Amino acid sequence: MDLMEKNVELVEVQKLEGHTDRVWNVAWNPVSSSPVLASCSGDNTVRIWEQSSLSRSWTCKTVLEETHTRTVRSCAWSPSGKLLATASFDGTTAIWENFGSEFECISTLEGHENEVKSVSWNAAGSYLATCSRDKSVWIWEVLPGNEYDCASVLNGHTQDVKMVQWHPTIDVLFSCSYDNTIKVWWSEDDDGDYQCVQTLDESNNGHTSTVWAISFNAAGDKMVTCSDDLTLKIWETDIAKMHSSEGYVPWTHVCTLSGYHDRTIYSAHWSRDDIIASGAGDDAIRLFVDSKLDSVDGPSYNLLLTKEKAHEMDINSVRWSPGEENRLLASASDDGMVKIWELATKP
Amino acid sequence: MVSGLINENPIVYEKKERRVRAESSNTDELSAEPIDQLEIFDILFLLSLLYIGSFVSPEHFTHHIRDIKDPEHPYSLEELKVVTEDSVEVDDDKSYVRVTFTPTVEHCSMATIIGLCVRVKLLRSLPARYKIDIRVAPGTHATEDAVNKQLNDKERVAAALENPNLVEMVDECLLPSFE
Numbered sequence: 001m002d003l004m005e006k007n008v009e010l011v012e013v014q015k016l017e018g019h020t021d022r023v024w025n026v027a028w029n030p031v032s033s034s035p036v037l038a039s040c041s042g043d044n045t046v047r048i049w050e051q052s053s054l055s056r057s058w059t060c061k062t063v064l065e066e067t068h069t070r071t072v073r074s075c076a077w078s079p080s081g082k083l084l085a086t087a088s089f090d091g092t093t094a095i096w097e098n099f100g101s102e103f104e105c106i107s108t109l110e111g112h113e114n115e116v117k118s119v120s121w122n123a124a125g126s127y128l129a130t131c132s133r134d135k136s137v138w139i140w141e142v143l144p145g146n147e148y149d150c151a152s153v154l155n156g157h158t159q160d161v162k163m164v165q166w167h168p169t170i171d172v173l174f175s176c177s178y179d180n181t182i183k184v185w186w187s188e189d190d191d192g193d194y195q196c197v198q199t200l201d202e203s204n205n206g207h208t209s210t211v212w213a214i215s216f217n218a219a220g221d222k223m224v225t226c227s228d229d230l231t232l233k234i235w236e237t238d239i240a241k242m243h244s245s246e247g248y249v250p251w252t253h254v255c256t257l258s259g260y261h262d263r264t265i266y267s268a269h270w271s272r273d274d275i276i277a278s279g280a281g282d283d284a285i286r287l288f289v290d291s292k293l294d295s296v297d298g299p300s301y302n303l304l305l306t307k308e309k310a311h312e313m314d315i316n317s318v319r320w321s322p323g324e325e326n327r328l329l330a331s332a333s334d335d336g337m338v339k340i341w342e343l344a345t346k347p
Numbered sequence: 348m349v350s351g352l353i354n355e356n357p358i359v360y361e362k363k364e365r366r367v368r369a370e371s372s373n374t375d376e377l378s379a380e381p382i383d384q385l386e387i388f389d390i391l392f393l394l395s396l397l398y399i400g401s402f403v404s405p406e407h408f409t410h411h412i413r414d415i416k417d418p419e420h421p422y423s424l425e426e427l428k429v430v431t432e433d434s435v436e437v438d439d440d441k442s443y444v445r446v447t448f449t450p451t452v453e454h455c456s457m458a459t460i461i462g463l464c465v466r467v468k469l470l471r472s473l474p475a476r477y478k479i480d481i482r483v484a485p486g487t488h489a490t491e492d493a494v495n496k497q498l499n500d501k502e503r504v505a506a507a508l509e510n511p512n513l514v515e516m517v518d519e520c521l522l523p524s525f526e
Contacts, residue, residue, distance in 0.1 A: 115506050210496070228500075263478065312476065313475055313476070
């Protein structure tokens with residue numbers, strides 16, 4: 001499928017109804033053979049959706065409730081696919097284990113002073129990171145016997161931290177905030193002593209308002225960030241050098257995608273085959289691809305398509321499925337719906 | 348702690364003569380009338396904010412509000428010129444509204460509360476398709492950028508509205524406007 005021919009469209013596969021308040025986040029299980037999706041909501045619950053291999057339709061398999069006492073803002077599957085971490089405005093992060101068709105809350109991480117906004121597992125599943133309106137980022141070590149120890153409390157952001165995201169291949173942690181910056185945290189020795197090694201702010205072509213999300217490409221040498229300043233920004237690093245060298249290799253700004261959005265961009269996700277999806281406050285989903293034109297100014301990205309009115313209200317999260325075969329995209333909205341989309345060639 | 352009113356002598360403006368709407372020739376009950384500036388203003392006009400400005404810090408404010416029975420200045424936002432018809436920009440086709448409000452005092456610590464009340468009132472009154480922006484009139488508040496940023500961060504607003512004390516305060520402020 002040659003994307004640059006623009007002969008593709010985003011087709012709605014199914015609308016998943018069930019949540020009784022806005023849906024903030026969706027997360028695909030990374031390993032299951034048939035697609036499994038988790039969604040979390042302002043109704044204080046998490047729903048697990050599965051696609052039936054027979055009927056090809058999606059149904060809600062379980063509702064994780066009676067644990068969080070306030071909005072569940074974010075959810076993330078462990079790399080093994082066996083655990084689900086959920087971050088809540090109630091100040092806690094719950095860890096759920098999948099036992100067949102049931103989920104049980106096996107641990108609750110406490111410590112943040114107020115709303116937890118995001119949770120992320122590192123590539124090996126040995127660390128968890130969380131962030132909060134209390135301006136801090138916490139790193140938790142995953143120990144045997146369902147033990148989670150706080151390994152580090154990282155201070156540096158001057159405002160509410162919106163999202164944390166571990167790098168896909170190296171134990172480097174990224175966070176983005178209401179203070180308009182993106183911070184990079186790294187531990188020089190493996191003693192778990194994380195420090196802020198870089199801050200991407202206005203002075204390095206960074207965002208000029210709240211940064212809502214970060215997403216890496218599969219190779220881990222590029223990342224996209226989205227913001228209330230109505231732009232997407234692409235950043236890159238020399239990942240080979242980072243893997244081999246002794247020290248930290250900084251990230252640099254590659255390009256800024258502006259003029260495509262006129263409301264806050266809440267989510268951006270980089271697919272395995274290099275399509276960037278964005279979800280914004282104008283109810284639309286947009287897809288961008290590398291233009292692959294050699295330019296002295298460096299790489300540039302083109303708008304592949306815009307799906308207007310993908311939802312009735314703001315889109316809070318867009319996530320590409322990890323599956324190899326079809327290009328599925330899940331979206332979550334203030335309208336209480338989760339939608340599954342397929343990127344298909346036009347007939 | 349500073350005692351006394353934040354604004355001892357508010358300027359009270361005459362209420363604008365209420366315009367009578369022309370009889371609509373549209374007799375189709377199923378078609379919605381487009382929402383215009385006057386309608387948004389009417390929604391906000393009834394919002395009476397109780398100016399109980401004896402306190403500087405927000406924490407004290409939420410604690411003490413229950414103790415005060417008689418408001419100092421029981422004027423509506425219109426009479427205090429906090430909101431006027433001109434401060435409402437609405438485009439029904441685009442489902443967009445922006446309200447610009449003018450706090451009576453430059454350092455008014457109530458600005459975020461007023462803004463939150465305006466937002467909640469509009470959220471409860473307008474169709475879900477509406478995009479709402481709230482801002483402080485440029486040049487009228489010492490920390491207007493900070494206030495505007497908070498008022499338009501929907502995650503912050505959502506978290507604030509899960510705080511029962513804050514919701515109670517907002518509901519008290521909005522109560523006269525729903526009668």
